[in-house]
Amino acid sequence: xxxxxRLDACAxxxxxxxxxxxxxxxxxxxxxxxxxxxxxxxxxxTLRLIAGxxxxxxxxxxxxxxxxxxxLPIERRNVGMVFQSYALFPNMSVAQNIGYGLKIRGVATAxxxxxVGDMLDMMRxxxxxxxxxxxxSGGQRxxxxxxxxxxxxxxxxxxxxxxxxxDAKLRESLRVEIDSLLRGLGITTVYVTHDQAExxxxxxxxxxxxxxxxxxxxxxxxxxxxxxxxxVAEFIGTTSPLPGEIAGGILTVAGATLPWxxxxxxxxVVVRPDAATLVGDGAGPGRLTATVRAAQFLGDxxxxxxxxxxxxxxxxxxxxxxxxxxxxxxxxxxxxxxLIVLARR
Amino acid sequence: MLLAQITDLHIKPRGRLAxxxxxxxxxxxxxxxxxxxxxxxxxxxxxxxxLVDAGRPEEYGLLREILSPIRLPLFLMPGNxxxxxxxxxxxxxxxxxxxxxxxxxAIEEFPLRLLALDSLIDGQGGGRLGAAQLDWLDRRLxxxxxxxxVVAVHHPPFATGIGHMDKVGLEDAAGLATxxxxxxxxxxxxxxxxxxxxxxxxxxxxxxxAPSTAHSVALDIRAGAPSAFxxxxxxxxLHWYEPSAGLVSHTAAIGDWAGPFPxxxxxxxxx
Numbered sequence: 001x002x003x004x005x006r007l008d009a010c011a012x013x014x015x016x017x018x019x020x021x022x023x024x025x026x027x028x029x030x031x032x033x034x035x036x037x038x039x040x041x042x043x044x045x046t047l048r049l050i051a052g053x054x055x056x057x058x059x060x061x062x063x064x065x066x067x068x069x070x071x072l073p074i075e076r077r078n079v080g081m082v083f084q085s086y087a088l089f090p091n092m093s094v095a096q097n098i099g100y101g102l103k104i105r106g107v108a109t110a111x112x113x114x115x116v117g118d119m120l121d122m123m124r125x126x127x128x129x130x131x132x133x134x135x136x137s138g139g140q141r142x143x144x145x146x147x148x149x150x151x152x153x154x155x156x157x158x159x160x161x162x163x164x165x166x167d168a169k170l171r172e173s174l175r176v177e178i179d180s181l182l183r184g185l186g187i188t189t190v191y192v193t194h195d196q197a198e199x200x201x202x203x204x205x206x207x208x209x210x211x212x213x214x215x216x217x218x219x220x221x222x223x224x225x226x227x228x229x230x231x232v233a234e235f236i237g238t239t240s241p242l243p244g245e246i247a248g249g250i251l252t253v254a255g256a257t258l259p260w261x262x263x264x265x266x267x268x269v270v271v272r273p274d275a276a277t278l279v280g281d282g283a284g285p286g287r288l289t290a291t292v293r294a295a296q297f298l299g300d301x302x303x304x305x306x307x308x309x310x311x312x313x314x315x316x317x318x319x320x321x322x323x324x325x326x327x328x329x330x331x332x333x334x335x336x337x338x339l340i341v342l343a344r345r
Numbered sequence: 346m347l348l349a350q351i352t353d354l355h356i357k358p359r360g361r362l363a364x365x366x367x368x369x370x371x372x373x374x375x376x377x378x379x380x381x382x383x384x385x386x387x388x389x390x391x392x393x394x395x396l397v398d399a400g401r402p403e404e405y406g407l408l409r410e411i412l413s414p415i416r417l418p419l420f421l422m423p424g425n426x427x428x429x430x431x432x433x434x435x436x437x438x439x440x441x442x443x444x445x446x447x448x449x450x451a452i453e454e455f456p457l458r459l460l461a462l463d464s465l466i467d468g469q470g471g472g473r474l475g476a477a478q479l480d481w482l483d484r485r486l487x488x489x490x491x492x493x494x495v496v497a498v499h500h501p502p503f504a505t506g507i508g509h510m511d512k513v514g515l516e517d518a519a520g521l522a523t524x525x526x527x528x529x530x531x532x533x534x535x536x537x538x539x540x541x542x543x544x545x546x547x548x549x550x551x552x553x554x555a556p557s558t559a560h561s562v563a564l565d566i567r568a569g570a571p572s573a574f575x576x577x578x579x580x581x582x583l584h585w586y587e588p589s590a591g592l593v594s595h596t597a598a599i600g601d602w603a604g605p606f607p608x609x610x611x612x613x614x615x616x
Contacts, residue, residue: 014484014487048488053453053489054489055488055490071491073456073489073492074453075455075456081453083453089417089418089419090419090436090439090440091412091413091415091416091418091419092417092418100418104346104388104454104455133438134437
């Protein structure tokens with residue numbers, strides 16, 4: 001049975017250090033929520049509070065559906081967890097690992113065998129069942145770890161950076177697999193990562209965290225297209241926001257001017273890689289001059305690192321066949337619809 | 346749950362006896378068989394240090410081979426005879442061992458939480474945890490104040506009366522007592538190092554050492570006791586945890602003993 005999760009005023013201190021400000025979070029039954037942020041932001045502490053691996057400071061409550069689980073240890077919460085540090089028991093076979101949670105819960109041998117068989121099939125690793133963990137590839141190990149977590153039919157699935165140790169290509173393919181697996185299972189899932197691409201790919205909603213608090217909660221599109229503040233914009237995107245100014249309905253940024261319907265004042269302008277194109281003509285709205293620092297051919301496109309307005313670095317994607325040489329000066333046109341403009345506080 | 350503790354294995358390279366007397370590899374093979382023959386299979390096996398005798402890579406290779414029939418969650422800890430680098434290199438798939446620094450870890454899978462510490466000081470017989478590790482322990486214990494927990498450290502944090510062993514004890518035992526005394530649910534501090542089963546009250550809980558799978562430290566409780574060992578029956582311990590019963594520890598002697606024999610025949614106590 002899958003359940004909603006609710007955190008009420010969950011804070012966490014260690015001695016005098018507050019690692020988590022009082023936090024409220026509602027997770028819908030069956031939803032996949034990704035906790036995203038840099039190290040030390042409180043995402044892992046939040047996951048551990050949900051798991052029962054830590055208790056919140058007095059006053060904080062954790063609920064699974066109608067059940068208040070705040071005072072229950074992990075083994076009484078019916079959670080499936082994939083730990084980052086020691087996912088599997090190395091001296092046991094694949095099948096033994098998958099069946100382990102069932103065994104410790106006292107599930108009878110026949111039922112256990114059936115369940116392990118189901119899991120092996122579901123993760124498409126049946127041929128590996130008798131292998132030792134040391135004989136598996138990184139991707140196969142993560143499949144086994146997931147199978148073990150899911151085998152116990154948990155109410156809640158908790159994943160702590162399960163792909164961090166893998167190489168980029170494998171991460172991408174496993175990401176796709178985990179995504180379709182989670183959609184198929186419909187278990188309420190909380191996934192912790194510091195990788196925004198992973199968060200985008202997997203989350204129904206993303207909780208961006210910073211310095212022990214929630215910076216923004218929203219769908220991947222919300223977070224990407226309408227970041228709540230400069231921190232979120234910077235963490236999610238690939239470049240730093242540019243300082244700009246709105247005066248009399250005109251936005252000025254890095255030498256470019258654009259009509260902009262907003263109140264006067266200083267702003268931060270977030271330029272995503274798709275928010276500017278290379279143009280030949282310097283006249284017109286949103287034109288600015290940039291110096292090419294590096295051009296990376298990515299096959300389907302070229303990724304340019306350019307500096308504008310002195311030393312502000314921008315990342316811009318252009319056509320794969322365009323090849324401006326490093327050191328050359330180019331003209332860019334900003335697309336107003338793709339710009340994110342945040343009032344500076 | 347049932348946690349098996351084996352300790353002080355002192356594996357030497359194949360064919361070499363420890364202190365010219367003890368075939369520690371053979372001893373461990375027998376111990377592993379004894380564990381596997383238990384009527385109740387343990388839920389996990391904890392090895393509380395002195396895995397090998399001299400920290401050599403080939404010793405860890407042999408250790409790995411001898412432990413391989415144990416198809417149970419197995420957790421290794423270093424003792425003063427170990428070396429972290431070769432230990433990690435010999436067991437690269439034991440990811441809880443980490444990649445650098447002291448080998449301390451928390452195991453959360455079981456009803457009983459396990460916090461393992463690293464008291465190894467390179468090149469010395471005595472042990473020390475150090476401030477950073479005590480702080481780590483304090484934080485881990487604060488995370489789950491109500492969870493029944495076992496803390497494991499190779500060097501026991503108490504004097505045993507066996508003079509030559511107490512000279513190579515745990516340097517910052519007082520610091521460990523302070524940390525453990527702050528938290529109520531430490532059910533036991535489990536150690537090895539002494540090659541004997543010994544218990545004492547410690548910081549509001551119970552601290553104990555388990556017998557070695559090989560030789561015993563001679564039972565000589567004098568300050569000037571000479572450093573010596575004897576070949577008493579080796580053993581291991583089974584720590585049985587049930588929420589209603591608490592943590593109950595049993596010591597098993599390893600050997601080919603006669604029995605078990607029935608007490609009763611046809612419902613009547615045999616006279």
